[in-house]
Amino acid sequence: MTISNLILLLVGTLTYTTPLLFAALGGVMSELSGVMNIGLEGVMTFGAFTAAAFSYSCGNPFLGFLAAGLAGALLVSLHAVASITFRADQTISGTAINFLGAGVSILLTKKIFNTSTSPTAPKLPSIFPVWIAHYFEGTTFQTLKGISIATLLVFMLVCLLYFVLYKTSWGLRILATGEHPAAVDTLGVSVPKVRYLCVLASGVLAGFGGAFMSISVTSSFSNVTICGQGFIALAAMIFGKWTPQGAMLSCLLFGFAKECTTLFEKEGGLISSSLLEMLPYILTLVALILFVGKSSMPKADGIPYVKGSR
Amino acid sequence: MVDIQKNFGKNHVLKNINFSVGKGTIHALLGENGAGKSTLMNILYGIYKQDFGEIFINGELVEIKSPKVAIEHKIGMVHQHFMLVPTFTVAQNIMLGSELTKGLGMVDFKKANREISKLSEEYGLTINTKKKIEDMAVGMQQRVEILKALYRGAETLILDEPTAVLTPQEINKFMENMRNLARDGKTIIMITHKLNEVKQMCDYCTVIRRGENIITVHTDDYNEQQLASMMVGRELTFGVEKKPAAPKETKLEVQNLIVNDDRGIKRVNGVSFEIRAGEILGVAGVDENGQQELVEAITCLRKTTSGSIKINGKEIQNTTIANVISSGVSTIPEDRHKSGLIMKFSVAENMLLKNYKERPFSKYGRMNKNKINEFASDLAQKFDVRPQDCAELPVKKLSGGNQQKVIIARETSDNPDLLIAVQPTRGLDVGAIEYVHKILVEQRDKGKAVLLVSLELSEIMDVADKIAVMYNGKIVAIVDAAATDEDEIGMLMTGGSKK
Numbered sequence: 001m002t003i004s005n006l007i008l009l010l011v012g013t014l015t016y017t018t019p020l021l022f023a024a025l026g027g028v029m030s031e032l033s034g035v036m037n038i039g040l041e042g043v044m045t046f047g048a049f050t051a052a053a054f055s056y057s058c059g060n061p062f063l064g065f066l067a068a069g070l071a072g073a074l075l076v077s078l079h080a081v082a083s084i085t086f087r088a089d090q091t092i093s094g095t096a097i098n099f100l101g102a103g104v105s106i107l108l109t110k111k112i113f114n115t116s117t118s119p120t121a122p123k124l125p126s127i128f129p130v131w132i133a134h135y136f137e138g139t140t141f142q143t144l145k146g147i148s149i150a151t152l153l154v155f156m157l158v159c160l161l162y163f164v165l166y167k168t169s170w171g172l173r174i175l176a177t178g179e180h181p182a183a184v185d186t187l188g189v190s191v192p193k194v195r196y197l198c199v200l201a202s203g204v205l206a207g208f209g210g211a212f213m214s215i216s217v218t219s220s221f222s223n224v225t226i227c228g229q230g231f232i233a234l235a236a237m238i239f240g241k242w243t244p245q246g247a248m249l250s251c252l253l254f255g256f257a258k259e260c261t262t263l264f265e266k267e268g269g270l271i272s273s274s275l276l277e278m279l280p281y282i283l284t285l286v287a288l289i290l291f292v293g294k295s296s297m298p299k300a301d302g303i304p305y306v307k308g309s310r
Numbered sequence: 311m312v313d314i315q316k317n318f319g320k321n322h323v324l325k326n327i328n329f330s331v332g333k334g335t336i337h338a339l340l341g342e343n344g345a346g347k348s349t350l351m352n353i354l355y356g357i358y359k360q361d362f363g364e365i366f367i368n369g370e371l372v373e374i375k376s377p378k379v380a381i382e383h384k385i386g387m388v389h390q391h392f393m394l395v396p397t398f399t400v401a402q403n404i405m406l407g408s409e410l411t412k413g414l415g416m417v418d419f420k421k422a423n424r425e426i427s428k429l430s431e432e433y434g435l436t437i438n439t440k441k442k443i444e445d446m447a448v449g450m451q452q453r454v455e456i457l458k459a460l461y462r463g464a465e466t467l468i469l470d471e472p473t474a475v476l477t478p479q480e481i482n483k484f485m486e487n488m489r490n491l492a493r494d495g496k497t498i499i500m501i502t503h504k505l506n507e508v509k510q511m512c513d514y515c516t517v518i519r520r521g522e523n524i525i526t527v528h529t530d531d532y533n534e535q536q537l538a539s540m541m542v543g544r545e546l547t548f549g550v551e552k553k554p555a556a557p558k559e560t561k562l563e564v565q566n567l568i569v570n571d572d573r574g575i576k577r578v579n580g581v582s583f584e585i586r587a588g589e590i591l592g593v594a595g596v597d598e599n600g601q602q603e604l605v606e607a608i609t610c611l612r613k614t615t616s617g618s619i620k621i622n623g624k625e626i627q628n629t630t631i632a633n634v635i636s637s638g639v640s641t642i643p644e645d646r647h648k649s650g651l652i653m654k655f656s657v658a659e660n661m662l663l664k665n666y667k668e669r670p671f672s673k674y675g676r677m678n679k680n681k682i683n684e685f686a687s688d689l690a691q692k693f694d695v696r697p698q699d700c701a702e703l704p705v706k707k708l709s710g711g712n713q714q715k716v717i718i719a720r721e722t723s724d725n726p727d728l729l730i731a732v733q734p735t736r737g738l739d740v741g742a743i744e745y746v747h748k749i750l751v752e753q754r755d756k757g758k759a760v761l762l763v764s765l766e767l768s769e770i771m772d773v774a775d776k777i778a779v780m781y782n783g784k785i786v787a788i789v790d791a792a793a794t795d796e797d798e799i800g801m802l803m804t805g806g807s808k809k
Contacts, residue, residue, distance in 0.1 A: 188378030
């Protein structure tokens with residue numbers, strides 16, 4: 001394997017990891033506060049659509065990216081109201097979000113653009129400014145410029161969330177709300193407030209994840225832009241034991257697996273490509289089977305809090 | 311608190327309650343289960359809001375909308391079920407919600423540990439602030455709860471049944487701590503239904519009965535008997551009336567039993583005893599001396615390492631739970647919420663848990679609801695489970711005493727040879743305790759063998775015919791209940807020798 005192949009593998013891994021990690025971090029935020037969020041897939045889809053639409057119409061990918069975060073928060077707020085205020089079953093509410101996110105996005109694409117695929121939109125830039133990337137041109141390192149600026153952002157977010165969750169008073173309250181909401185309540189901290197903020201944050205993050213798919217990996221939105229990333233992100237969150245750093249490592253693993261399959265495919269057809277493409281999903285399944293049992297799920301995850309109950 | 315009223319739906323839980331506490335006193339709030347004691351205190355702590363009535367603190371009218379407001383008024387509450395995050399350290403739990411921070415919202419763990427240690431030493435409640443709650447004994451966890459309130463500057467401390475979960479040693483230590491706090495000028499309100507503790511540590515006592523009817527008295531002016539009658543609203547017989555035992559053939563025989571716990575530590579170490587039909591054997595001992603593992607081995611919840619357990623002469627160790635039940639063993643388990651009942655199920659469904667497969671309740675796999683409810687209503691009436699017509703009510707809506715009656719009804723209705731009762735009166739009020747004891751003696755008189763395991767020494771003394779004392783995994787002595795006293799058993803329980 002050549003150096004250029006290795007670099008390709010690195011860039012590919014990071015590229016596939018980024019959207020997963022955005023969404024997985026969203027999952028971590030929501031579930032640590034005690035609200036299950038299996039609606040990540042739908043939120044990502046809606047985010048992907050919004051990013052493509054805004055990036056195309058404003059001509060600015062950054063605006064598209066931000067709009068996707070807001071859109072994610074908007075969609076997930078339905079889940080928040082249902083599961084926090086009305087104590088609905090969070091699995092059902094999350095599933096509804098998945099259908100709603102996909103449905104609305106595809107419908108709006110058709111209504112606005114009259115096709116099933118949105119027109120080509122400006123992409124997020126590389127982490128390397130043009131004048132640096134210029135030097136790579138023609139060298140083995142030229143593929144490095146494929147690393148998106150959002151990839152840098154997501155790894156910075158891992159550090160930020162780690163700091164917030166484990167070093168600050170806010171983190172202490174979030175973790176306690178997910179473990180023992182009644183304890184938090186009796187100390188005068190509002191459980192719904194903590195949970196709303198965390199769920200909204202998860203929507204923003206998953207929205208970013210979707211945006212990365214539509215305006216960085218590709219440059220348009222269609223019904224196949226998001227195909228299972230939200231669920232793989234959920235698996236990564238569980239596999240990573242509900243921590244940002246764990247989610248990061250498992251997303252990198254999934255990203256690596258995915259990229260390996262791409263490389264194998266290029267090298268020639270020893271194994272059927274259809275089989276290879278199953279690898280990340282099989283890995284997800286295996287990870288879940290092996291680790292979900294002895295995982296360290298927040299104790300109150302998925303359980304609505306009723307004041308005065310114990 | 312003046313004219314406090316609270317309704318849950320149509321139920322009037324509190325009716326015109328008046329309650330006042332003087333600074334620096336220890337005040338007991340006495341009442342049966344479901345009398346409304348906890349509700350009243352939850353109102354004072356802002357968890358519930360009263361429907362009617364006013365609260366004054368130091369003569370000033372206050373509106374306590376939330377625990378936050380209660381904390382601002384220097385009220386702290388230690389709940390019966392601890393409000394501690396098990397995966398957090400002591401310091402994290404104590405400062406949660408009012409964290410010490412240094413810039414950027416970062417928690418200053420060093421300072422927190424230092425201040426909490428200082429606070430704990432000030433009040434003589436020393437604690438390791440870096441230890442995790444899940445690694446601590448219940449008594450220490452309670453200490454964390456108390457410190458949590460003190461850390462927030464509480465002047466009034468509400469404790470909801472603080473001794474229910476403590477061992478006798480922990481209770482003594484607890485009483486001492488409370489007296490010290492009162493001497494420092496703290497006001498302590500203690501919800502309880504244990505009369506001896508009211509007498510021993512409280513200055514005043516307020517009795518609540520069915521959400522009303524309050525009397526506040528000086529505890530010195532009344533004896534336990536009088537307090538109990540006020541609480542229940544009728545005369546109670548103290549002690550258990552029973553005829554001498556008439557033991558017959560051996561029902562349970564345990565020989566050289568050795569049982570390990572989950573970590574492979576030998577918890578039951580060579581225990582032998584037998585129980586005959588028509589007698590009650592009480593197993594006395596301080597918690598964690600192997601009683602739990604012994605019972606689990608007999609009921610086949612746990613594998614034995616060696617030794618034998620025979621029911622009616624047939625070995626049953628390391629078989630199945632179904633086999634144990636069909637051999638004629640019934641169990642009133644220690645934790646009625648965890649292993650005695652399915653709290654969301656109805657009373658009828660809970661009563662049927664053991665014979666749900668049998669006709670006429672189930673025919674070709676189809677449950678016959680009418681027959682089941684009929685069966686449950688009969689049992690409920692026989693065992694006086696209240697409220698009446700409770701067959702279809704979820705069991706969690708019942709009071710603790712009535713929940714226990716549901717278990718007892720189920721476990722005695724299949725006419726067992728051996729009835730195992732583990733802590734059968736834990737958390738029950740005097741009226742319900744009296745009832746449970748009566749049933750145990752009744753079962754004995756019907757010729758059943760009864761194994762009673764309890765941490766309450768007085769219960770063992772009152773009910774059992776023979777007492778086996780467990781210490782460190784061994785039965786150190788088996789004595790006749792009539793020929794011994796609490797002192798002797800107490801000595802044996804802590805590893806001392808027989809008189």
